[in-house]
Amino acid sequence: MNVSTNMAALQVTGAQVAQPGAAAPDAPNSAIKEFEAMFLTQMVDEMLKQVEIGDFGGGQAEENWRFFLAEAFSREIVDQGGAGLSASLERALSAYSQTREME
Template structure:
């Protein structure tokens, strides 16, 4: 599913969305969108957290920045898939509520 469909779901711009797709597919996509949102939120949190960590004499450089960013991305995905910090469930509930399900 592309980002435009997520935008339509969240903004309720496409009133025929549920008529064209089954509710179970919509719920699955809404859950995926909520988990993705939480993953991005956690990623940004981790990035800001690690920006204040001072590196030792052997650390640093562009390769470590790239590695740290990829590591933070995978950590955030893992946290989100394992239940996260509660954001995805609230976002999911709001998406469902906005669609009247």
């Protein structure tokens, strides 16, 4: 898949641009929310790496568990309205698609 095909899949109209915390009305919005969840997973995972585990834990199993915990936290954040990243992406993609239509 090329970049233009990817961008076409994520194009949204001005009416579709959601406010922070609004439910996703269609597939492009859900793809953007999925991106937000992936981004938040990486951020939360990095934050959890800084938490002192103490005498209990460590090793490969703890690292795997930490990632799944970060993913669960991130999904919950997105389900409760997100961090506002998806709304910003939707506005940017909408502006991009409008300029592309003008060309």
